[in-house]
Amino acid sequence: MKLTLPCCARPLSGAVEVPGDKSLAHRAMLFASLAEGESEVRNYPDSGVTRAMRGALESLGVPSSLEAGVLRVKGNGFRPFPNAGATGYCGNSATTIRLMAGAVAGTGSSATLDGSAGLRRRPMNRVADPLRAMGAEIATDDGRAPLVFSAAGRLKPVDYAVPVASAQVLSCLQIAALGASGASRFTVPGPVRDHTARMLGSMGAEISSEGFVSTVRPLARPLRSLHATLPGDISSATFLFAAAALVPGSRITVTGIGVNPTRTGILDVLESMGAVVSRANARDEMGEPVADVTVAAAPLKAVEIKGDLVVRSIDEFPAIAAVAAFAEGVTVVREAKELRYKESDRIAAIVTQLRALGAEVDEFDDGFAVHGGTLTGGTAQANGDHRLAMSMALCGLRAPVSVEGAEILNESFPSFVPSLVALGVPEVC
Ligand code: S3P
Numbered sequence: 440m441k442l443t444l445p446c447c448a449r450p451l452s453g454a455v456e457v458p459g460d461k462s463l464a465h466r467a468m469l470f471a472s473l474a475e476g477e478s479e480v481r482n483y484p485d486s487g488v489t490r491a492m493r494g495a496l497e498s499l500g501v502p503s504s505l506e507a508g509v510l511r512v513k514g515n516g517f518r519p520f521p522n523a524g525a526t527g528y529c530g531n532s533a534t535t536i537r538l539m540a541g542a543v544a545g546t547g548s549s550a551t552l553d554g555s556a557g558l559r560r561r562p563m564n565r566v567a568d569p570l571r572a573m574g575a576e577i578a579t580d581d582g583r584a585p586l587v588f589s590a591a592g593r594l595k596p597v598d599y600a601v602p603v604a605s606a607q608v609l610s611c612l613q614i615a616a617l618g619a620s621g622a623s624r625f626t627v628p629g630p631v632r633d634h635t636a637r638m639l640g641s642m643g644a645e646i647s648s649e650g651f652v653s654t655v656r657p658l659a660r661p662l663r664s665l666h667a668t669l670p671g672d673i674s675s676a677t678f679l680f681a682a683a684a685l686v687p688g689s690r691i692t693v694t695g696i697g698v699n700p701t702r703t704g705i706l707d708v709l710e711s712m713g714a715v716v717s718r719a720n721a722r723d724e725m726g727e728p729v730a731d732v733t734v735a736a737a738p739l740k741a742v743e744i745k746g747d748l749v750v751r752s753i754d755e756f757p758a759i760a761a762v763a764a765f766a767e768g769v770t771v772v773r774e775a776k777e778l779r780y781k782e783s784d785r786i787a788a789i790v791t792q793l794r795a796l797g798a799e800v801d802e803f804d805d806g807f808a809v810h811g812g813t814l815t816g817g818t819a820q821a822n823g824d825h826r827l828a829m830s831m832a833l834c835g836l837r838a839p840v841s842v843e844g845a846e847i848l849n850e851s852f853p854s855f856v857p858s859l860v861a862l863g864v865p866e867v868c
Pocket residue numbers: 461462463465534604605606607608610632753754777
């Protein structure tokens with residue numbers, strides 16, 4: 440599918456919702472399957488990546504139903520998955536395969552976890568190595584999927600320093616540690632998203648965090664089933680906020696999104712670029728902070744992004760790059776090498792696609808620099824990356840731009856175009 444957003448002269452305005460948070464949805468589905476009893480989770484998003492987690496669990500013997508946004512799962516408990524030796528197909532979803540790896544190892548299940556060609560390119564030793572140190576038996580294809588788990592005895596507790604600031608790795612290990620024979624300690628090098636500790640904690644697990652160190656005790660009693668409503672996904676809202684920042688005079692609100700501080704880097708970045716960001720109606724869902732967030736356009740200036748802010752905005756760099764292309768000055772992103780291991784090598788992909796649109800961009804090993812005001816227009820490729828597709832399409836609001844392969848956006852935000860239309864973008868083709 441080729442997507443062309445029209446250059447938008449009229450300001451965008453209004454309030455919309457976005458689908459439920461994917462990170463929370465993955466965890467809700469997986470943890471519900473590890474709990475006792477029936478869980479019910481509302482505002483559950485139906486997209487490529489969330490279907491991956493449900494499908495993989497169904498193959499391993501834990502089916503679920505999703506009707507009108509309500510997910511229902513009858514938990515199997517924290518014990519081996521019913522379909523011993525089955526393959527769980529994780530599609531394009533790295534969160535699915537890495538979190539499932541923790542559950543398969545922790546419950547002592549035998550199973551294979553596999554995925555798409557894109558997923559098979561992503562590094563899996565970051566979870567396989569520490570799981571092996573806990574006693575799991577895992578074969579990989581040279582550190583990549585498929586991951587083949589043989590049923591092993593009870594895992595051993597570990598004290599492990601996670602070398603990358605990755606929530607997927609930390610979550611995998613925290614889940615596995617619920618099945619270990621003693622308390623484990625994990626240290627991360629930065630502020631990774633903490634949804635796993637919050638959600639498992641709300642289900643009765645004992646996970647305590649102090650700074651960047653978390654201690655996980657083995658389950659003393661079954662996990663309680665989950666009854667919750669997922670907040671909207673700030674990573675999807677990001678594309679609407681970026682649209683508001685890009686179209687002069689705009690002011691839009693996305694209601695009911697998760698504003699966990701480990702995820703709100705994008706709001707800080709947009710604010711420091713000049714956009715006006717405000718929050719209202721603050722509340723709490725399952726121990727997660729939720730709010731209505733409004734972004735208003737203002738003249739955009741370049742920023743420098745590095746350190747913790749990179750981790751707190753890890754999924755939002757394609758959108759940040761699109762906004763930076765229309766800011767005054769040179770936006771520089773450093774200390775962001777992890778972007779090379781996402782749905783695509785996002786540093787190379789951002790640089791290549793912005794250049795295809797005429798922009799001046801520099802590539803570094805650990806980041807990139809976008810020279811604002813140089814993008815003229817053209818055709819970009821989505822590169823099999825949903826976030827790149829939506830971000831490059833947004834450049835179309837300010838210059839003649841089309842994106843080929845844009846159907847990949849259905850992996851995460853199928854209502855992207857209807858949401859933009861609801862906010863005032865005309866004649867999308
Ligand atoms: C996620 C963690 C991040 C993020 C991904 C979702 C999660 O990955 O990029 O989209 O739900 O835990 P890393 O943990 O690999 O940084």
